[in-house]
Amino acid sequence: MVPWFAWLSAVLFAVGLYISFFVAPMDAQQSEAYRIMFIHVPASILSMFIYLIMAGYAALGLIFNTRLSSMMASALAPTGALFAFLSLWTGALWGKPMWGAWWVWDARLTSELILLFLYLGFIALHASIDDPRRADRAAALLAIVGSVNVPIIYFSVKWWNTLHQGSTIKFTGTSMHVAMQQGMYTMLLACWLYAIAVTLTRVRSIILERERNAQWVLELSEAK
Amino acid sequence: MNWGEFFAMKGYGLYVWGSFGVALLIFIVEIALVRHRRAIALQQLRLLRDAGEEE
Numbered sequence: 001m002v003p004w005f006a007w008l009s010a011v012l013f014a015v016g017l018y019i020s021f022f023v024a025p026m027d028a029q030q031s032e033a034y035r036i037m038f039i040h041v042p043a044s045i046l047s048m049f050i051y052l053i054m055a056g057y058a059a060l061g062l063i064f065n066t067r068l069s070s071m072m073a074s075a076l077a078p079t080g081a082l083f084a085f086l087s088l089w090t091g092a093l094w095g096k097p098m099w100g101a102w103w104v105w106d107a108r109l110t111s112e113l114i115l116l117f118l119y120l121g122f123i124a125l126h127a128s129i130d131d132p133r134r135a136d137r138a139a140a141l142l143a144i145v146g147s148v149n150v151p152i153i154y155f156s157v158k159w160w161n162t163l164h165q166g167s168t169i170k171f172t173g174t175s176m177h178v179a180m181q182q183g184m185y186t187m188l189l190a191c192w193l194y195a196i197a198v199t200l201t202r203v204r205s206i207i208l209e210r211e212r213n214a215q216w217v218l219e220l221s222e223a224k
Numbered sequence: 225m226n227w228g229e230f231f232a233m234k235g236y237g238l239y240v241w242g243s244f245g246v247a248l249l250i251f252i253v254e255i256a257l258v259r260h261r262r263a264i265a266l267q268q269l270r271l272l273r274d275a276g277e278e279e
Contacts, residue, residue, distance in 0.1 A: 017244075021230075026234075031234045031235075031236060032233040032234040032236050032240060033233070033234075033236035033239055033240060035233070035240050036239060036240055036243045036244075039243055039244055039247050040243065043247070078254070079254065082250050082254055085250070086246070086247055086250055089243070089246055090243040090246075090247070093238075093239040093240075093242045093243045094239065094243070096239060097236055097239050194251065198254055198255065198258055201258045201259070201262060202258045202261065204262065205258070205261045205262045205264075205265040208262075208265040208266065208268075208269060209265050209268075212268065212269060212272055217269060218269065218272070218273045218276075220269070
């Protein structure tokens with residue numbers, strides 16, 4: 001299934017980038033700089049979604065003691081961390097020309113930085129415990145407790161007066177130009193499929209590494 | 225619109241291409257890492273099985 005996700009993602013990236021740079025019109029206030037949005041917004045959305053999915057899998061592994069759920073959680077963490085980093089990086093490059101600062105201690109930026117540290121903490125904690133099942137349980141606890149941060153990021157622009165702007169896409173509709181929307185949704189979908197392809201590939205490696213003493217693993221045709 | 229204007233992004237080129245460039249770099253590095261990890265995992269399995277057969 002991985003090649004399907006990977007190729008579909010590549011095609012959607014190509015279409016999404018084309019719309020982002022050649023179809024979507026220039027923004028009236030932000031000139032061409034707003035085009036950072038086409039990577040910033042999908043990266044931010046995914047950094048939060050991946051965290052929730054990771055915490056969900058970790059919780060399943062903790063409650064039902066299922067090994068595969070915990071392996072999925074471990075496989076999601078690095079991709080989530082990269083999207084969180086990308087969100088902060090593109091945000092800084094957008095903040096500099098628009099706000100005049102690479103970084104401000106604004107509620108949304110700070111909570112997204114905490115999200116990145118939660119991902120890194122999850123990875124580090126899991127790596128620091130030798131017994132993989134104990135590592136799964138400890139890291140799961142961290143992931144579950146840390147998931148309170150996700151709604152804080154999401155609602156931070158409503159709860160506090162932030163420099164970061166509020167959501168333009170609302171459940172009640174949006175004021176965004178239709179080509180900008182198409183570009184953003186295409187890029188979002190492309191990033192989703194990319195994350196699925198990379199995570200599935202990574203979880204397959206984790207399964208092989210952790211189940212290497214099982215007979216069925218040694219009988220796999222790919223290992224021959 | 226010519227290519228020079230396109231890459232200049234009305235003076236925001238550094239910010240726009242800095243964002244998309246790093247995104248591309250991250251994706252390429254991550255893909256290389258997961259492929260490498262899979263190759264290593266498969267290689268270790270082969271070594272483990274070959275060691276088992278010799279016994």
